[in-house]
Amino acid sequence: MNILVCISNVPDTTSKINFKEENTAFETQGVQFIINPNDEFGLTRAVWFQQKVGAKVTVVNVGDASCEPILRKCLAIGADQALRVDLQPKDGFEVATQLAAICKKESYDLIITGRESIDYNGGMVGGMLATLLEIPYVANCIQMDIASDEVSVQREIDGGKESLSATLPLVIGAQKGLVEEKDLIIPNMRGIMQARQKPLEVVPPEAAAPASKVQAFEKPAEKGPVKLVDAEDIDGLIDLLENEAKVL
């Protein structure tokens, strides 16, 4: 089985977000970059398939050379090889277009994207990629098993979950649940040493245009201070929620 895991390079979840160049670009100074958490849940499941059924795991990122450290980390976690499409993408459509080109060169049985990246939160790459390749997509994927050609997956829906049967090739949007936080693999020294020897290939991008572009960023307005209510004065809180905030 051939698995492709699509990896985004995103600011650490604890990052303070700032912008530069008159609020037209994200300030990367002093920001620690990580594997997008949803992608890491997907990668961990892929490595599980690699160990159980001998799947080959390829990771791919669409980004510039600054994304290579997280690809090396994916290799240290257990991926067999890495690809980097050498392009700083403008939007999710551009990423999906580049990934579709990769998937047409080599055939993958299972393609894993994260549910969404935690920077732009577009949540579009998986669905677009699958539609470009004319294969099915399962969003918000919280469980996946493969027995010969039979694939069973679960999708988280509002207020519950849906169980589906599917066929390969398939694209899934990974999220927590596919594996748990405790299942995440922290690379050991052997993994890190091996990762240095594993192939990381830089692929030139296909000619393609984005579907949208970000014009400017903005931070939310500063919030006023909290209005504290005495713990004995519950009626006071209810009154504020009812008559001032008007939310009851």
Place this chain on the structure above:
Amino acid sequence: MAVVVYIESENGTPKKAGLEVASYGRALADAHGVSLVAVGFNLTDHERLNVFGVDKLYNIDTQGGVHFDVERYSEALAQVATKVSASLMVVSSSADGRYIGPIVAIKTDAAYMSNVVGLPSQYGPLQVKRTCFTNKAFNETQSTKERVVLSLSSNSYGLHEKPGTAEVLSGDYPVSSNSLKVESVEKATDKVSIADADIVVSGGRGLKGPENWHLIEDLADVLGAATACSKPVSDMGWRSHSEHVGQTGKPVASNLYIAIGVSGAIQHLAGINASKVKVVINSDPEAPFFKAADYGIVGDAFEVVPVLTEKLKARMQ
């Protein structure tokens, strides 16, 4: 030319997210001087759509299919959009809305923009404000394509009535390739989901253990609210991860968010930041949540919450 909206429904009745999308679509249609075309599946109670200014409704009979079917729904939507020459399409930001949006965008050669929080700041080329960095920031995104699919953030536009009469048409239900098949759906029918809720009550580590969750559930019951939890609570297995809200969990955009015993880690605050009014109850006055909240009580949840629940119950009667 037309604006096309996808009306989500439950048992034949449009959901609130569907009505909000219709309201928003009406405003877009008026700005363009075009008609508003809605697409729904198995709607029985579609008179409600008249209230929100839908001109034409394609009510598609799924021939006995009772579950959301991504492949056939997205194809049906794309077919209607093509038939009526849609320039704009709108879906909600529910799990199904965000699932179908990017797929419809590719099928119709449209740009896709999610987490949209208001009317466009510019038409032609279309430009909208959307949240990014999990609600830590916004950006203005401009389309480079003629057609655009927008996914509207819940509760960001609200319901705006504009009475009219919708012409009801039937539509074709596309054939299935059977590559994806829903086997079963598990859904709590007695509980409101986090995505649909106007009010969310959330618990953190301060509740000391899963056996104390009746405090959260009782308060949520009185308010008709959904229950949620912080990341450590779901990681420890006190609550299902479907309740985990925050950066790697579910986003919350409710009108009222009540956090009980939640310290307010930056990832949690990002996930709930789109909620309009935030209340924190925590015994630690230094908890970061107090900086993000609108109203706060420094106090013991085990004493404060039962009183709050009782008083709200009395008020409701």
